[in-house]
Amino acid sequence: MTILNLIFYVSAAVVLCATALAITRQNVVHAVCYLVISFMGTAVIFYILGAPLLAALEVIIYAGGIMVLFLFVIMMIKDQQSPMDDFSSIRIKKWLPAVILAGVSAIMAGVLVFADPGNRLRPPAVMGTPQEFGRMLFQDYWFPVEIASLLLLAALIGALYLGHRKDIS
Amino acid sequence: MLTQWIMGFILLIVKLGVCLLALLLGAAYLVLAERKLLARMQIRIGPNRAGPFGLLQPIADLIKMMTKEDLIPREADRVIFRYAPAVAAATAMLIFAVVPFGDHLVLWGNRIPLVITDLNVGLLAVLGLSSLGVYGVALGGWASHSKYSLLGAIRSVAQMISYELSLGLSLVPIVMMAGSFSLVDIVAAQTKYPFIFVQPISFIIFFISAMAEIKRIPFDMPEAENELIAGYHTEYSGLRFGLFFLGEYVTLVTLGALTAVFFLGGWHGPFLPGVIWLIIKIAAIAFCMIWVRGTLPRFRSDQLMDLGWKFLTPLALINIVITGAVLLILTVT
Numbered sequence: 001m002t003i004l005n006l007i008f009y010v011s012a013a014v015v016l017c018a019t020a021l022a023i024t025r026q027n028v029v030h031a032v033c034y035l036v037i038s039f040m041g042t043a044v045i046f047y048i049l050g051a052p053l054l055a056a057l058e059v060i061i062y063a064g065g066i067m068v069l070f071l072f073v074i075m076m077i078k079d080q081q082s083p084m085d086d087f088s089s090i091r092i093k094k095w096l097p098a099v100i101l102a103g104v105s106a107i108m109a110g111v112l113v114f115a116d117p118g119n120r121l122r123p124p125a126v127m128g129t130p131q132e133f134g135r136m137l138f139q140d141y142w143f144p145v146e147i148a149s150l151l152l153l154a155a156l157i158g159a160l161y162l163g164h165r166k167d168i169s
Numbered sequence: 170m171l172t173q174w175i176m177g178f179i180l181l182i183v184k185l186g187v188c189l190l191a192l193l194l195g196a197a198y199l200v201l202a203e204r205k206l207l208a209r210m211q212i213r214i215g216p217n218r219a220g221p222f223g224l225l226q227p228i229a230d231l232i233k234m235m236t237k238e239d240l241i242p243r244e245a246d247r248v249i250f251r252y253a254p255a256v257a258a259a260t261a262m263l264i265f266a267v268v269p270f271g272d273h274l275v276l277w278g279n280r281i282p283l284v285i286t287d288l289n290v291g292l293l294a295v296l297g298l299s300s301l302g303v304y305g306v307a308l309g310g311w312a313s314h315s316k317y318s319l320l321g322a323i324r325s326v327a328q329m330i331s332y333e334l335s336l337g338l339s340l341v342p343i344v345m346m347a348g349s350f351s352l353v354d355i356v357a358a359q360t361k362y363p364f365i366f367v368q369p370i371s372f373i374i375f376f377i378s379a380m381a382e383i384k385r386i387p388f389d390m391p392e393a394e395n396e397l398i399a400g401y402h403t404e405y406s407g408l409r410f411g412l413f414f415l416g417e418y419v420t421l422v423t424l425g426a427l428t429a430v431f432f433l434g435g436w437h438g439p440f441l442p443g444v445i446w447l448i449i450k451i452a453a454i455a456f457c458m459i460w461v462r463g464t465l466p467r468f469r470s471d472q473l474m475d476l477g478w479k480f481l482t483p484l485a486l487i488n489i490v491i492t493g494a495v496l497l498i499l500t501v502t
Contacts, residue, residue, distance in 0.1 A: 029311060033249070036304065056293030060337075064300025065330070071307050072326045075319060098248065113181065130290060130350050 003111060004048050010108055011048075014101070015041035021097070028074050032067055037101065039063040053130045184285055192265055195451075196418035197227035203459050210463035237407035242314060245404065249312035254405065254412035257305025260298045261419040267291040268426045269353045271436045271443035283436075283443070284353055291352040292344060295427060296337050299382060303329045305416065306391070310401030321400025324470070325384060325391035331477040332381035332388075338485035339374035342492040343431050356435030363434035370488050372432045374481050376457075379424045381477070383417060386462040390470055421458065425451035 015038050022034035039062045046055035137145060201216065201223065208215030216223035241250055271283035288294050303326060310322020344350060346367070347358040358364075365372045381388040392400035402413045429435055429450035436443030468476070 027246075029246070029249070029308070033304075033308070052288065052290045053293070056290040056297055059297035060293060060300055064297055064303065064333075068300070068303050068307065068326060068330055071304075071311075072323065072330070075307070075311055075323050075326070098252070113178070131348075 006111065007048055007108060008045060010104060011041045011044040014038075014104060015045070017100075029071065032071050032074065036063050036067050039067070051128050051133070053128065053133045180281060188265060188270075188285060189262070192262060192419055192422060193415070195422045196415055197231070199418050199421060199455055200230070200414075201226050202455070203462075206456070206459050207463050210460075231411075234408055234411040239407040239409060240404070242404050244314040246312040246314065249308050250404075251409070253305050253309030253312060254402075254409045254416070255305075257302060257309065258412045258416035258419065260302040260305065261416040261423060264295050264298045264420075264423045265426065267294055267352050268423065268430060269356055269435060270426075270447050282353070287351055287353045290350045292340060292350040292355070295352075296333070296340075299336075299420075300329075300333055302416070302420070305413070306401050309405070309413070313401075313404035315404050317397045317399075317403045318401050321391045321397045321403065324397075325401055328384065328388065328390060328473060328477075329382060331474060332378045332481075335374055335477060335481035335485050336378035336382060338482060338489065339371045339378060340431060341485075341489045342368050342371050345489075345492055345496060352430050352435075356430055356437065359434040360437060363432060363437075365432040368432065368488075368492070370484065372428075374485050374488070375428065375431065377476075377481060379428065380458060380461065381473075383420045383424065385421075385458060387465040387468050388473065389467060390473060393467060421455055422451060425454035425458075428454045 018034045018038035018041060022031045022038060025031040025034065039058060043055040043058040043063070046052075046058055204226075205215040205223070216226045219225040219229045241247060266285040267288055269282075269284035269287070273283060274281045306325045306329070307322045310318040310320075310325070313319070343355060343364055346364065347355040349355065349358075384391050391397075392402075397403070402410055405413060426447065429447055433450050436447045438446035438449075441449075
């Protein structure tokens with residue numbers, strides 16, 4: 001079992017646990033936090049599978065963009081339930097998620113630092129550089145890309161129409 | 170094999186330690202520099218009691234923050250309230266990991282690159298980390314369970330999301346000209362001339378968006394003290410407030426470093442060693458931001474959104490198209 005395998009299984013476990021926690025939380029903001037952790041785990045998996053560009057985009061678009069908008073909407077519209085309800089239970093339950101996640105990240109960082117301090121280890125042979133990835137996307141798959149962007153444009157125009165304030169005259 | 174391992178391990182720890190220390194000291198003394206400069210601009214003297222010229226003021230502030238009581242509001246979401254400042258500070262510090270601060274050193278026949286890690290998606294990592302920094306502010310404000318904090322958090326989320334877009338788009342022409350996302354390659358592409366001469370519009374958009382990202386005056390709606398007390402960190406005290414504060418100033422240092430890397434040629438410069446040049450450039454950018462703070466009043470909320478969405482973002486898009494066209498013409502002819 002190589003280090004990369006180990007990292008894969010650990011991040012996969014983090015993704016599964018975080019997603020499971022995200023869909024079972026009562027408190028919506030906590031659910032958003034767990035979902036963000038799950039996206040970070042997915043980004044790590046993308047990275048070790050040799051797709052650094054996808055990993056970066058996963059963090060920027062999903063974790064940093066879409067989930068922030070979720071949070072924004074939740075903060076704007078939701079009449080908050082008392083957050084104390086979630087945490088009236090035993091003390092260990094409060095700390096367990098944080099401790100487990102911190103421990104897992106510490107172990108992963110430790111393994112990486114000890115196995116490869118000089119940063120000489122390169123992720124697997126099939127490494128999609130950003131240039132190759134972009135070329136493939138916009139030369140071989142330009143048609144699906146265009147269709148997807150047209151779909152997004154339609155949604156954008158729809159949102160603009162719905163949000164347009166009608167003049168009160 | 171083993172000696173190489175030990176060498177690499179020691180080097181990594183030394184590099185990390187030196188960078189972290191420089192970043193924290195830089196942030197601490199930037200606070201002092203800002204207070205001194207602002208005072209001068211307002212015809213005051215500024216802090217001058219702790220040590221000669223007030224040079225020990227950052228240490229006095231640190232001791233004050235460490236000894237203050239760490240309050241948590243009764244209604245607060247305790248776990249999120251505790252960790253939000255750490256998110257804000259950690260994302261700010263992590264960005265510096267991809268910033269190159271010099272050419273490689275040669276030590277006992279080994280080539281040591283002067284950057285902590287040279288990712289081939291370095292620029293995207295910077296954008297990703299800065300977009301994750303929003304969570305520190307948003308969750309901190311939400312978890313405080315106070316209306317001032319919540320309003321501050323909502324304002325800062327709206328502002329940071331809007332200006333992230335123009336921040337990212339203003340960097341696309343740089344990537345097009347350097348042909349790489351790696352910050353080391355971007356600096357290497359500027360050996361002949363810094364990109365500010367060919368991309369002045371990108372530079373201006375980046376500078377304004379960066380100021381909005383760190384929520385400094387003219388863009389400090391999230392902390393507008395005459396309506397929101399202190400915005401998202403109203404309920405914080407002691408070291409947790411200190412972490413938010415530290416995160417803000419570390420971001421100021423990293424944004425100065427990033428501006429230097431993207432537009433001012435990074436560590437390149439005549440006569441002096443690379444690290445000194447980078448520090449000079451960071452200080453110059455920081456001085457400009459302090460100067461702006463001493464000069465301009467705060468924007469209104471609608472002006473802020475208009476500037477981001479109706480002016481900077483379209484301008485950045487047009488700039489990308491023009492850059493692309495010029496690059497295409499240059500490669501064809």
